[in-house]
Amino acid sequence: MLASGDTGKSTLTITDNRTGKSYEVPITHETIHATDLRQIKVNVDDFGLMTYDPAFMNTASCKSTVTYIDGDKGILRYRGYPIEQLAERCTYLEVAYLLIYGELPNKTQLTEWAAHITTHTFVHENIKKLMDGFHHDAHPMGMFVSTVAALSTFYPSAKHIADHKERELTFYRLIGKAPTLAAFAYRHSTGMPFVHPDNDLSYVGNFLNMMFRIAEPKYQPHPILEKALDVLFILHADHEQNCSTSAMRSVGSSHVDPYSAAAAASAALYGPLHGGANEAVLHMLDEIGSLDKVPGFIRDVKEGKGRLMGFGHRVYKNFDPRASIIKRLADQVFEVTGRNPKLDLALELERIALQDDYFIKRKLYPNVDFYSGLIYQAMKFPDQMFPVLFAIGRMSGWLAQWSEMVSDTEQKIARPRQIYLGYGKRDVPMLSQRQ
Numbered sequence: 056m057l058a059s060g061d062t063g064k065s066t067l068t069i070t071d072n073r074t075g076k077s078y079e080v081p082i083t084h085e086t087i088h089a090t091d092l093r094q095i096k097v098n099v100d101d102f103g104l105m106t107y108d109p110a111f112m113n114t115a116s117c118k119s120t121v122t123y124i125d126g127d128k129g130i131l132r133y134r135g136y137p138i139e140q141l142a143e144r145c146t147y148l149e150v151a152y153l154l155i156y157g158e159l160p161n162k163t164q165l166t167e168w169a170a171h172i173t174t175h176t177f178v179h180e181n182i183k184k185l186m187d188g189f190h191h192d193a194h195p196m197g198m199f200v201s202t203v204a205a206l207s208t209f210y211p212s213a214k215h216i217a218d219h220k221e222r223e224l225t226f227y228r229l230i231g232k233a234p235t236l237a238a239f240a241y242r243h244s245t246g247m248p249f250v251h252p253d254n255d256l257s258y259v260g261n262f263l264n265m266m267f268r269i270a271e272p273k274y275q276p277h278p279i280l281e282k283a284l285d286v287l288f289i290l291h292a293d294h295e296q297n298c299s300t301s302a303m304r305s306v307g308s309s310h311v312d313p314y315s316a317a318a319a320a321s322a323a324l325y326g327p328l329h330g331g332a333n334e335a336v337l338h339m340l341d342e343i344g345s346l347d348k349v350p351g352f353i354r355d356v357k358e359g360k361g362r363l364m365g366f367g368h369r370v371y372k373n374f375d376p377r378a379s380i381i382k383r384l385a386d387q388v389f390e391v392t393g394r395n396p397k398l399d400l401a402l403e404l405e406r407i408a409l410q411d412d413y414f415i416k417r418k419l420y421p422n423v424d425f426y427s428g429l430i431y432q433a434m435k436f437p438d439q440m441f442p443v444l445f446a447i448g449r450m451s452g453w454l455a456q457w458s459e460m461v462s463d464t465e466q467k468i469a470r471p472r473q474i475y476l477g478y479g480k481r482d483v484p485m486l487s488q489r490q
């Protein structure tokens with residue numbers, strides 16, 4: 056079937072007005088190949104035409120079958136399945152399997168997968184020593200990034216990235232150990248002893264156990280909170296070529312081991328414009344403090360004095376489907392934990408922003424992070440743990456994308472071009488001649 060309009064041709068004709076020459080370049084999947092532009096030159100020895108696209112606003116860096124997003128319609132699907140159905144009908148471990156292997160597991164596959172993950176939740180004793188070395192007030196995300204990187208030294212054979220057995224082991228280990236590292240980072244920061252994994256519990260139940268168990272002989276997670284966190288992990292599991300996933304792919308394209316690449320992805324997630332946003336939302340709500348300060352805050356944002364954190368998205372320009380699910384989830388969680396008093400502030404901010412021209416014109420809507428922090432806080436997670444929680448959920452997405460990238464024969468080491476605007480050649484003056 057032809058993808059083009061009525062001409063029957065899937066090509067683009069470009070006329071270079073500098074030379075009057077015309078070029079025809081193929082269009083595939085609504086995309087032209089950037090290297091096809093290199094033939095466009097004024098002189099034979101020119102480098103050829105490039106595209107300039109800071110922050111990759113309109114550049115596809117890969118072909119992928121993992122996640123589909125339609126930002127205008129507010130659609131998010133993993134491997135074709137709508138996020139709403141996955142959140143309702145699956146567990147996080149089923150979704151992680153789906154992302155990595157492309158299909159949902161059947162019962163036998165799920166039992167095996169869960170067993171593999173569960174048997175890889177423990178970490179080497181030296182990891183604990185490593186964590187003990189962090190300062191008492193070290194940010195748990197900093198500890199998480201460093202210990203994920205450190206895992207590469209414990210599993211050096213993971214560098215054989217073409218070996219499928221090694222890849223599988225890495226999936227089990229990184230998905231299995233991410234909650235353990237996260238919980239240990241938290242326990243270290245509170246001066247509490249580390250709690251070993253309890254493999255009788257679910258993936259999320261065990262994480263809550265390692266986070267919050269004190270003296271009870273057997274930790275029993277609240278089923279509603281356990282389900283809510285599981286859904287949050289599902290919602291955060293993948294989001295196609297976002298900043299941290301691009302980091303995972305870009306660093307992984309050097310063929311470094313996947314632990315090092317996952318550490319780079321975690322580092323990217325740490326930033327306040329990405330996984331740090333939900334932490335920033337709570338700080339913002341704290342700063343606003345009371346309902347009467349909301350209009351003033353919105354006015355400041357419109358005057359360019361800061362951003363309304365948890366609002367806006369590079370891709371979603373209508374609504375973030377994850378935000379709608381989270382808003383419903385918040386009600387269920389607050390029934391158990393009691394209402395988070397900051398919810399009223401958040402609702403008021405949302406109400407005002409959604410009818411304000413500034414936000415309407417720029418298509419700024421609540422994103423996944425606007426309400427997730429309120430839920431985490433109600434569940435007693437400290438603010439600093441929010442990006443770490445995001446990283447646990449996103450680990451499966453990073454691994455699925457990494458695995459796709461290393462198997463993709465069209466991929467090479469990531470290496471963008473630049474437009475050089477610096478000096479032309481000049482001679483180095485002697486020290487005595489420099490002003």
Ligand code: ACO
Nearest residue numbers: 328329330332356362363364365366367368369417422424
């Ligand atoms: N508050 C106020 N104004 C905003 C906001 C915001 N949250 N987001 C964007 N704008 C404005 C910008 O100032 C800009 O206005 P201008 O055209 O007058 O200059 C316009 O909207 C476009 O903004 P960009 O920064 O160009 O949009 P971009 O797509 O690059 O940014 C981003 C997306 C980073 C998410 C941005 O909306 C933002 O900073 N949001 C707050 C942080 C946040 O919530 N991040 C979480 C993202 S979701 C995630 O990572 C899981």
